Amino acid sequence: MRKVLIIVPDGGMLFEAAGIMDILGQANRLAVSGSEGPLYRATIACSQHDLMIRGHSGVNLVADSRLSDLNPRHKRDTVIITGRGANEEEGREIAAWVRQAAPYSRRVVSVCGGALLLALSGLLDGRRATTHWRLLDTLQTRFPKVKVERGPIYIQDEAIWTSAGVSSGFDLTLALVEQDYGFNLAREVAQDLVMYLRRPGGQSQFSRYLLTQAGKPGPIRDLQTWILENLSEDLSVEKLAAQVAMSPRNFTRVFTRETGSPPARYVEEARLDAARQRLEQGAEALEKIASITGFGSSLNLRRVFQRNLQLSPSEYRERFGVNTVA
Numbered sequence: 001m002r003k004v005l006i007i008v009p010d011g012g013m014l015f016e017a018a019g020i021m022d023i024l025g026q027a028n029r030l031a032v033s034g035s036e037g038p039l040y041r042a043t044i045a046c047s048q049h050d051l052m053i054r055g056h057s058g059v060n061l062v063a064d065s066r067l068s069d070l071n072p073r074h075k076r077d078t079v080i081i082t083g084r085g086a087n088e089e090e091g092r093e094i095a096a097w098v099r100q101a102a103p104y105s106r107r108v109v110s111v112c113g114g115a116l117l118l119a120l121s122g123l124l125d126g127r128r129a130t131t132h133w134r135l136l137d138t139l140q141t142r143f144p145k146v147k148v149e150r151g152p153i154y155i156q157d158e159a160i161w162t163s164a165g166v167s168s169g170f171d172l173t174l175a176l177v178e179q180d181y182g183f184n185l186a187r188e189v190a191q192d193l194v195m196y197l198r199r200p201g202g203q204s205q206f207s208r209y210l211l212t213q214a215g216k217p218g219p220i221r222d223l224q225t226w227i228l229e230n231l232s233e234d235l236s237v238e239k240l241a242a243q244v245a246m247s248p249r250n251f252t253r254v255f256t257r258e259t260g261s262p263p264a265r266y267v268e269e270a271r272l273d274a275a276r277q278r279l280e281q282g283a284e285a286l287e288k289i290a291s292i293t294g295f296g297s298s299l300n301l302r303r304v305f306q307r308n309l310q311l312s313p314s315e316y317r318e319r320f321g322v323n324t325v326a
Helices: 015-030 088-104 114-121 133-142 168-181 183-192 219-229 237-243 248-259 263-281 286-292 298-309 313-320
Strands: 002-007 040-046 052-054 060-062 076-081 105-110 154-157 160-163
Touching: 002 015, 002 088, 015 040, 015 168, 015 183, 040 052, 076 088, 076 114, 088 105, 088 114, 105 114, 105 168, 114 133, 114 160, 154 168, 160 168, 168 183, 219 237, 219 248, 219 263, 237 248, 237 263, 248 263, 263 286, 263 298, 263 313, 286 298, 286 313, 298 313
Parallel strands: 002 040, 002 076, 076 105, 105 160
Antiparallel strands: 052 060, 154 160
């Protein structure tokens, strides 16, 4: 039996922990009859003295134990952190405990913002990792030793696993089940829970540029709309700044402040998302897609896909195009 400890910081999205528990519980129920007991024994720990984990939606979850009461040197199969915590003190407490527990655990896993706590513990130094798209820049800035990757929904680097935002932790958990007990059991769990068995680890998180609209009406939000309608145009910082009658330096500062993304990155992600949609929906030649979406050539298109999604445009179309067989 594999012992799994799920550490749930306060103030997060509780369905992450509940979903992981349900996936592991379903694996137990589907285990071959006659096996010696359950495959997994999963428990939830928190840092709150009253064992009450308060979710940001107002829903609460009662933990099995306080983290401070658990011996980090006890042997465990897997330790999972499902969030970054409501305050720095809680984050430091969890990071310190996990740092001590890591040598005695076969795997250490983070979901969403939990990667920040793994980074704080030092476990991500020199490793590839990912997190929620809103936190990618924060992770890279605060922890420059981490090799942050922006495309994958989960990453395994030896015994350390990290996942992107919220529900991508379910994809990662299915991958853990498959690693532990094989493809067939993971497939059965996915079928029973009506989940994809495996969204490839290289599949990108949802398009960011659609979610970085300027927070208030005005020139920047209008410019964002104009960009989406003119992807094949010259969208350099200088040209965009002129479009809103600003100096390039001031424009970059204002655009980044209002959208949370530098203009060059926003343009690249907008073009990338447009190219993805065309690859998913049709059979246009790559040169045509590159021209329409502003990449100029299929070579540039390929470079951007490889850098952001770890897939070539052709591989992306093969996996996610309309003719893909499920």
